[in-house]
Amino acid sequence: MTPETTPTTSPATTGMTEDEATAEARRIIADAYRPAPETPTAHRDDTPLPRYGSTPPVAQPGRPPMSQGATDASVLMLSGAAATSMTGLTAAVLMYVSQTANPVVCAIVFGAPTAFVLALAKLAKRAQPAPDIHQHYEGPVYQDQRNVRTTTRGVWAKTNNHQ
Numbered sequence: 001m002t003p004e005t006t007p008t009t010s011p012a013t014t015g016m017t018e019d020e021a022t023a024e025a026r027r028i029i030a031d032a033y034r035p036a037p038e039t040p041t042a043h044r045d046d047t048p049l050p051r052y053g054s055t056p057p058v059a060q061p062g063r064p065p066m067s068q069g070a071t072d073a074s075v076l077m078l079s080g081a082a083a084t085s086m087t088g089l090t091a092a093v094l095m096y097v098s099q100t101a102n103p104v105v106c107a108i109v110f111g112a113p114t115a116f117v118l119a120l121a122k123l124a125k126r127a128q129p130a131p132d133i134h135q136h137y138e139g140p141v142y143q144d145q146r147n148v149r150t151t152t153r154g155v156w157a158k159t160n161n162h163q
Contacts, residue, residue: 087114 016024059065066074091110095101152159 083114083117 087110091106095103095106148161150159150161
């Protein structure tokens with residue numbers, strides 16, 4: 001085949017005339033630049049949700065479900081481990097950087113706050129809130145809510161209650 005006889009794609013070989021091809025090209029370009037139709041980007045469903053369904057509960061990712069006491073103990077152990085590792089790391093860095101730090105002195109300096117915190121924790125554990133008092137009555141009950149001011153004066157103490 002010579003270059004003059006090489007088949008080329010032209011409107012005549014595809015079954016379209018030159019005017020039809022131009023019109024089709026204009027239609028395709030117009031479709032490409034036509035604005036997109038209005039489509040909603042959000043939807044609000046106001047139907048009330050059921051209080052519970054038939055699906056059983058599923059454990060969620062993260063910490064596994066456990067009792068409140070186990071959760072409290074876990075958090076206490078994690079925070080104690082973090083405090084211990086920070087204290088030990090600080091002491092190790094101090095000894096390494098100074099090259100003259102005495103391990104006994106570092107143990108006393110860094111151990112004293114830990115012992116102090118443990119003593120405070122033990123005191124806080126003993127301090128419990130006052131118990132709730134529940135009183136049950138039958139029949140008519142009169143509650144007196146007067147404020148009484150007390151003054152005590154003199155060498156021989158004499159108390160006067162005033163309403």
